[in-house]
């Protein structure tokens with residue numbers, strides 16, 4: 001009897017282990033190295049939303065108001081909680097959605113609508129990409145080609161991202177943790193501590 005239930009227990013444990021393996025999220029590519037659009041990212045870990053963030057030269061001229069939502073695969077999130085940095089095979093999705101005012105009972109502020117206006121992916125795959133990270137834009141057909149450096153993604157992410165080319169400074173549940181673990185990029189710390197040039201309002205009192 002004891003032996004039987006042990007056998008049953010062992011079978012149940014390996015079934016659970018198999019399920020776990022089956023659900024692990026990793027970047028998947030076609031034979032010629034194009035990234036397949038991650039399908040279930042809405043079941044991953046949610047990191048943040050930005051509203052009308054602007055850091056490109058034409059940002060101020062943007063016609064639409066937009067939210068961006070950032071998701072990361074659960075395995076990478078758990079590894080970050082333990083180490084303060086991202087493991088190999090981390091995948092991030094940046095989903096852009098239209099923002100709307102005055103929908104339903106809403107009288108102030110903005111809500112997100114169903115129209116996805118952009119879909120970008122950032123993948124850590126050290127065997128595949130120079131600098132360890134690849135960038136993809138799924139406005140081009142799915143599967144997507146890795147973007148060349150001239151697209152500008154890598155430069156901004158490497159220079160301004162707080163941890164390992166990602167914008168952890170904007171991910172409220174992770175930034176303190178990265179500080180505790182000492183994994184913040186020294187270039188970011190330098191940038192953050194640099195004095196900002198304050199412009200005072202025209203009628204501000206002189207103090």
Ligand code: HEC
Nearest residue numbers: 050055092093094120121122135136152153156166167170
């Ligand atoms: C001028 C700076 C800049 C450039 C250029 C840029 N990004 Fe980003 N990216 C950001 C910022 C800032 C965030 C954080 C967004 C937030 O907090 O909501 C971000 C976040 C992301 C994320 C979410 C995960 C992360 O890395 O933190 C992805 C995916 C992403 N960008 C992809 C791209 C791709 C693909 C390109 C090139 C086509 C690109 N980015 C170009 C500044 C930039």
